[in-house]
Amino acid sequence: MTGLRYVYAVCRPLGAPLQAQLTGVAGAPVKQLPHQGLIAVVSEVPERDFAEEPLRAHLEDLDWLAATARAHQGVIDALTVVTTPLPLRLATVFRDDSAVRCMMQAKEEHFRSTLQRLEGRVEWGVKVYLETEPAEATAAAPPTGKAASGRDYLRRRRQQTRAHEDLWQRAEAFATQLHEKLSALAEDSRLHAPQTAVLSGAAGRNVLNAAYLVPRARSEEFVEVVDRTKDDAPGLRVELTGPWAAYSFVGELPGEEA
């Protein structure tokens, strides 16, 4: 074995075997590495791609990043079917099996307490988009010719600005209310930075990008509440993603920097 070890997750021993054909990043088979009652889920990755320098370069290559992220998520998804995994951040790489075991030894206590906290929970992502920009809509009416006077022009500008502010306030109020409602149903919540339209390719402006930690047993109810609210606000769009492994709720381990 000459490759490095890519670690996807730490979990309790699986009650069921992993899918036989499960492959991870770089198409390598995924295996379980047991250590003192926990397992690390790992696969071998080539040093030429995952040593520090090549990895740094690769992470700035979006196609590579996308393929790696999807492979990582594929493994986490498969684990989520059979257990509650503690997902590690993308591209956590060790020299060999014994280095992985050393890490597990050192972090054992934290792994156990976090696994305990997350057991039977999943993460749901909820985003709210402002679909229309009223200023643009009204501005679409030809501004030339009609502005009979400077006063007319200023009045029109003022109306546009006000309409814009109204919509923003409404969006903000809706997002705040939704977040409060969902937080009450969830055990924990995190606000992610709003996504830029260029990155997401989604229409409209992202005004809320939140994650909620919800027990599996309460997920149906959670999804229903989200589903119901989406018709409450014209001009706003609510999107739900999940269930995810609890990526947003595993936090930092003591002694590790962000």
Place this chain on the structure above:
Amino acid sequence: MTVVERREIALVDLLDRLLAGGVVITGDVTLRIADVDLVRIDLNALISSVNAQVPSPFDIPASIPGAITPSTPRTEESP
């Protein structure tokens, strides 16, 4: 359509979690993922990739200036 309809996970949602979430452990490869600034990723590459790999349910690609269609070979340009 319901909000729970399954579709391919958007890359940006994935990266929200894989780059900003997950347990942070310093491996033997001591790369701090926080050092990798997404802004440095070539914007055109990003847009072409979003269009090609993560078909949006909404019709936006045409409105993005400089968007590269999936059939066009990607060129490396600095932002």
